[in-house]
Amino acid sequence: MTRVFLQPDDLRDLVAEQWGADRRLTALHRLTGGSKKGVYRLHLDDHATAILYVWASSENYWPPVSGVPDDPFTDASGVDLFATNYAAITAAGVRTPRLLMLDRDGRHLGSPLALVEDVGGVTLETLMARDPAAAVTPLSTLGEALRRMHTTRGSRYGKLTAIASGAASQSRSTEDVVQERALGHLDAAAVRVARLADARDRVAGHVRDLRSAVTARQEYGLVHGELGPDHVLVTACGEPALIDIEGLTYFDVEWEHAWLQMRFGDDYRALRPVDLDLDRLELYRYAQVLSLIEGPLRIADTDFPNSQWMRDLAEWNVTKALAAI
Template identity: 80%
Template sequence: MTRAFLQPDDVGDLVAQQFGADRRLTALDRLTGGSKKGVYRLRLDDQTTVILYVWAANENYWPPSPTVPDDPFTDASGAELFAVNHAALTAAGVRTPRLLMLDRDGRYLHSDVALVEDVGALTLEALMERDPAAAAMPLSTLGEALRRMHTTLGPHYGKLAAIARDEAPQTRRTEDIIADRALSHLVAAAIRDARLADAHERIADHLRHLRSAVGPRQTYGLVHGELGPDHVLVTAAGEPAMIDIEGLAYFDVEWEHAGLQMRFGDAYPALRPVDLDPHRLEFYRYAQVLSLIEGPLRIADTDFPNRQWMLDLADWNITRALAAL
C-alpha cells in the first residue's frame, strides 16, 4: 500500500487547541521503530516537545493472520487499550509517559490520537549497550516495577478493557490457549520456511510434551505482553518508563518472563523476578520462539522498512526452535 504519513499542516488545529494560538510547531518528526501505530515528536517554538500517537490503518504494517479467538495478545493495539492500560499502570505505580490528551472522536485527525509526555529518545537497550554501569539503576527500578505488576493479581485473564466489560472469555486454561497459538504460528511459518515444514511434526510433538508438564492455575498477574529493553525509555532523571503498553493483560507472569529472559539476556537477573513455575516457563519460552519466527516472517512480506532485520530475527529463532528438538 502507499503510505501517507502526517505532515506539519495536518496537526495545526491540534497544536492550536492544545497549546494555544500563540504557540507554533517548528518540526514534526516521525519516529522509527513503531509497527502498529504512528509515533511523532512535535517540536514547538518555545523548545518544548511532546509525543503524538496515531492509530491509523496506514501506520500499521502488520497484515492480518489466523488467530486463536481467546488469545489475549491478539490485536493488542488501539486508543481504548492504551487509555485503560495507562490508568492501570499508573495505579500500580509504574512509570510510563504521562497522558496529556486522548481523542477518539476525530476532532483533529481521521483517527484516534493521543498526546503524551516526551521522556526522551534514550532506550534502556541503547543504555545497556553503551554504558552497562549506568543502566544498573534503571534496570533495578524496572525490576521493582515489574514485581509490583506481577503481584497485582486477578482471578481472570485477558485484556484489561475486556475484563472491565465482562467480555473476557474464561472457558479454557491459559496454557491451552498458548499451545493453540504456538501451533498456529508453526503452521503459518512452515509455509514460508522449508526447515520448519520438514520438522513440523517434531516441533508439534515437542510443544505437546512441554504442555503436558504444566499444571492448572487460577490467578493471574499484570503483564506488559512484549516487554524488551527497547520498550523502556530512560528519562533524564534515570527513571525507566514503559512504552508500547497496549498489550497489557492479566495473564501468567511466566509468559512475561519467557520474553524478558530472551530480550534482556545477561542483564535479566538484575530484574530480580518473582517466583516462577519452571515447567510453565519452559513451555512459554518455546512458544515465544515460534512467535518470533512467524511474526517477523509475516511482516517481512510487507513494505516494512527494516525487512532484513525481521528476516534475521526469524532465522535466529528457527535455529533455536530446531536446536531444542
Template identity: 75%
Template sequence: MTRAFLQPNDVRDLVAHQFGADRKVAALDRLTGGSKKGVYRLQLDDQTTVIVYLWAAGENYWPPSPTVPDDPFTDASGAELFAVNHAALTAAGVRTPRLLMLDRDGGYLDADIALVEDVGATTLEALLEGDPAAAATPLSTLSEALRRMHTTLGPHYGKLAAVARGEAPQTRRTEDIIADRALGHLAAAAARDTRLSDAHDQIADHVRHLHAAVTARQAYGLVHGELGPDHVLVTPAGEPVVIDIEGLAYFDVEWEHAWLQMRFGDAYPALRPVDLDPHRLDLYRYAQVLSLIDGPLRIADTDFPNRQWMLDLAEWNITKALRISRSGSGLAADPVTPARPRSASG
C-alpha cells in the same frame, strides 16, 4: 499500499487548541521502529516537545492472519487499550509517559490520537549495551515496578478492557491457549520455510510435550506482554519509563518472564523475578520462539521498512527452534539478537 504519514499542517489545529493559538509547529518527526501505530515527536516554536501517538490504518504494517480466538495478545493495539492500560499502570505505580490528551472522536484527525510526555530517546537497551553502570539504577527501579505489576492480580485472564467489561472468556486454561497459539505459528511459518515444514511434526511434538508437563493454575498478574529493554525509556534523571503498553493483560507472569529472559539476557537476574513455574516457563519460552519466526516472516512480506532485520530475526529463531526440538532440551535464556531496534510490535 501507499502510506501517507502525518505532516506538520495536519496538526496545526491540534497545536492551537492544546498549546495556544500563538504556538507554531517547528518540526514533526516520525520515529522509526513501531509497526502498529504512528509515533511522532512534535516540536513547537518555543522548543517544547511532546509525543503524538496515531492509531490509523496507514500506520499499521501487520497483515491479517489466523488467530487463536481467546488469545489476549491478539490485536493488542488501539486508543481504548492504551487509555485503560495507562490508568492501570499508573495505579500500580509504574512510570509511563504522562498522558496529556486523548482524542477518540476525530476532533483533530480522522483517527484516534494521544499526546504524551516526551521523556527523551534514550532506551534502557542502549544503556545496557553502551554504559552498563548507568543502566544499574533504572534496571533496579524497573525491577521494583515489575514486581508491583506481577503481584497486581486480576480476577480473570485477558485484556484489561475486556476484563473490566466482563467480556474476557474463561473457557480454557492459559497454557492451552499458548500451546494452540504456538502450533498456529508453526503451521504458518512452515508454509514459508521448508526446514520448518520438514521438522513440523517433531516441533509440534515438542510443544505438546512441554504442554503436558504444565499443571493447572488460576493466578493472573498484570503483564506488559512484550517487555524488552527497547520498550523502556530512561529519563535524564535515570527513571525507567515503560512504553508500548497496548498489549497489557492479566495473564500468567511466566509469559512475561519468558520474554524478559530472552530480551534482557545477562541483565535478567537484576529484575528479581517472582516465583515462577518452571514447566510453564519452558512452554512459554518455546512458544515465543515460534512466534518470533511467524510474525517476522509475515511482516517481511509487507512494505515494512526494516524488512531485512525481520528476516534476520526469523532466521535466528528458526535455528533455535530446530536445535531445541531435536535435542528435546530446555531453552537457554539467550537474547533474541545481538543488536535489536525498537520492537516491531509497538
C-alpha cells in the same frame, strides 16, 4: 498500500487547541520502530516537545491474521486499549509517559490519537550497550516496577478492556491458549520454511510435551506482554518509563519472564524476578520462539522498512526451534 504520514500543517489545529493559538509547531519527526501505530515527536516554538501516537491504518504495517480467539496478545493495539491500560499501569505505580490528551473519535486527524509527555529518546537498551554502569539503577528500578505489576493479581485473564466489559473468555486455561497459539504459528511458518515443514510433527510433539508438564492455575498477574529494553525509556533523572503499553493484560507472569530472559540476556538477573513455575516458563519460552518465526516472516512480506532484519530474526529463531528437538 500508499502510506501517507503526518505533515506539520496537519497538526495546526491540534497544537492551537492544546497549547494556545499563539504557539507554533517548528518541527515534526516520525520516530522509527513502531509497526502498529504512528509515533511522532512534536517540537514547539518555545523548545517544548511532546509525543503523538496515531492509530491509523496507514501507520499499521501488520497484515490481518486469523489468530486464536481467546489469545489476549492478538491485535493488541488501539486507543481504547491504550486508555484503559494507561489507567491500570499508573494505578500499579509504574512509570509511563504522562498522558496529556486523548482523542478517541478522530476529531483532529480523522484517526484516534494521544498526546503524551516526551521523556526523551534514550532507551534502556541503548544505555545498557553504551554505559552499563549507568544502566544499573534503571534496571533495579525496573525490576521493582515489574514486581509491582506482577503482584497486581486478577482472577481472570485477558485484555483489560475485555475483562472490564465481561467479554474475556475463560473457557480454556492459559496454557491451552498458548499451546494452540504456538501450533498455529508453527503451521503458518512451516508453509514458508522447508526445514520447519520437515520437522513439523516433531516440533508439534515437543510443544505438546511441554504443555503436558504444566499444572493448572487460576490467578494471573498484570504483564506488559512484549517487554524488552527497547520498550523502556530512561528519563533525564534515570527513571525507567514503560512504553507500548497496549499489550498490557492479565496473564501468567511466566509469559513476561520468558520474554524478559530472551531480551535482557545476562542483565535479566538484575530485575530480581518473582518466583516462577519453571515448567510453565519453558512452554512459554518455546511458544515465543515459534511466534518470532511466524510474525517476522509475515511482516517481512509487507512494505515494512526493515524487512531483512525481520527475515534474519525469523531465521535465528528457526535455528532455536530446531535445536530444542
